[in-house]
Amino acid sequence: MDSSRIFIVGANGQLGTALRTQYPEARSADISELDITNRESVEQFDWTGVEIILNAAAFTNVDGAETDEGRIAAWNVNACAVANLARVAQAHNITLVHISSDYVFDGTTEPHLEAESFSPLSVYGASKAAGDIAVSLLEKHYILRTTWVIGEGKNFVRTMLGLAEKGISPTVVADQIGRLTFTSELVRAIDHLLTRQAPYGTYNVTNDGHLASWADITRQIFALAKHDELSVTDTTTADYFAGKEGVAPRPLGSDMSLEKLQATGFKSNDWQEALRSYVEKELG
Numbered sequence: 001m002d003s004s005r006i007f008i009v010g011a012n013g014q015l016g017t018a019l020r021t022q023y024p025e026a027r028s029a030d031i032s033e034l035d036i037t038n039r040e041s042v043e044q045f046d047w048t049g050v051e052i053i054l055n056a057a058a059f060t061n062v063d064g065a066e067t068d069e070g071r072i073a074a075w076n077v078n079a080c081a082v083a084n085l086a087r088v089a090q091a092h093n094i095t096l097v098h099i100s101s102d103y104v105f106d107g108t109t110e111p112h113l114e115a116e117s118f119s120p121l122s123v124y125g126a127s128k129a130a131g132d133i134a135v136s137l138l139e140k141h142y143i144l145r146t147t148w149v150i151g152e153g154k155n156f157v158r159t160m161l162g163l164a165e166k167g168i169s170p171t172v173v174a175d176q177i178g179r180l181t182f183t184s185e186l187v188r189a190i191d192h193l194l195t196r197q198a199p200y201g202t203y204n205v206t207n208d209g210h211l212a213s214w215a216d217i218t219r220q221i222f223a224l225a226k227h228d229e230l231s232v233t234d235t236t237t238a239d240y241f242a243g244k245e246g247v248a249p250r251p252l253g254s255d256m257s258l259e260k261l262q263a264t265g266f267k268s269n270d271w272q273e274a275l276r277s278y279v280e281k282e283l284g
Contacts, residue, residue, distance in 0.1 A: 001195055007050045009036060009085065010057030014151030015099065018183035019054055022191060026054075036081035043084075047092045052194065055085055055098045058128075062103070062248045065124040074127040082131035086138055096138055097190055100145035100202070102178065104129040107251025114145065114202040114260055122248035136202070142193050143202040144186065147254045150278065151183030157275070160218050161282060164227040174215035174234035178254030180271040181206040182278065189266060198264045204256035207271035211255055220272065224279040 003023035010016045011028035020026065027050070035041040036057060058078055059065065065074035082098060089096040103125035104118050118129040135141050150157050157180075163170050189205040192198070212220075219229040241247045258268055 005051040007053050009055045014153050015056040015183050017152045018187045022187045037076040039084050052095045062124045066246050066248050071123050078127035079130035083134040086134045095140040097142045098135045100132050100143050101128045102147040102254040107253040110253050111255040111257040144205045146181045146205050147178045148180045160221045164222050164225045169231035171233040171235050172215040172218045173237045173240050174213040175236050177211050179206045182274045192266045203261045206256050208268035209270040
């Protein structure tokens with residue numbers, strides 16, 4: 001695949017960084033050149049030669065989206081900007097690849113299938129669902145719905161490693177259940193769908209393996225870093241956020257069925273093996 005025909009939106013984020021590594025000749029632009037929240041900016045941008053847009057941009061501050069200012073930002077980036085990209089993709093016959101989230105669901109159905117009806121609990125989830133709807137109107141589109149993303153930059157694994165190094169015993173929620181998704185897995189899935197020219201549509205993408213809670217994952221991180229995994233204490237989401245204001249509701253169940261993706265020939269990597277490799281790299 002000719003990566004010079006690819007344009008990456010959100011190229012400096014966790015996923016965008018991994019995509020730039022995978023597609024070194026891909027184009028991107030900073031906000032001074034392309035403001036995706038501005039319809040005129042998107043429509044006037046020179047899309048000549050672009051065959052694929054990879055949209056890795058998102059407002060992901062779940063709690064921040066519950067504020068007056070954050071609500072506007074979430075809808076601008078996660079919904080309006082996505083509609084702008086969908087509009088230009090349609091006009092220029094460009095394939096649009098968009099990243100969705102388990103937050104478009106309320107977490108009560110297990111496992112989540114691609115065709116499940118939207119039931120977001122939060123502003124963030126609602127804005128992501130709106131973006132998905134905009135993309136789904138295109139014929140040439142891929143929506144990759146994912147959970148618990150880990151890549152370069154600040155993330156849960158690095159935070160827990162930091163606590164372990166400082167000898168801090170964390171209290172971690174144990175009633176949110178799902179699987180980690182490493183950006184390497186997302187990039188592999190994107191490349192697979194594009195290279196195989198898989199049928200357009202929505203695909204769930206996470207790492208494979210057994211389901212786990214954030215507390216379970218933290219214990220594994222501590223063990224891999226050779227710290228006392230028994231120092232991790234379980235709590236519920238309700239107790240963890242008790243007394244805190246401006247907290248967005250979280251879906252408790254994030255089990256995403258991978259059958260549709262795997263039916264295309266994709267071989268999913270186990271999240272525990274990916275976590276081991278990630279921690280070993282972080283610890284040098």
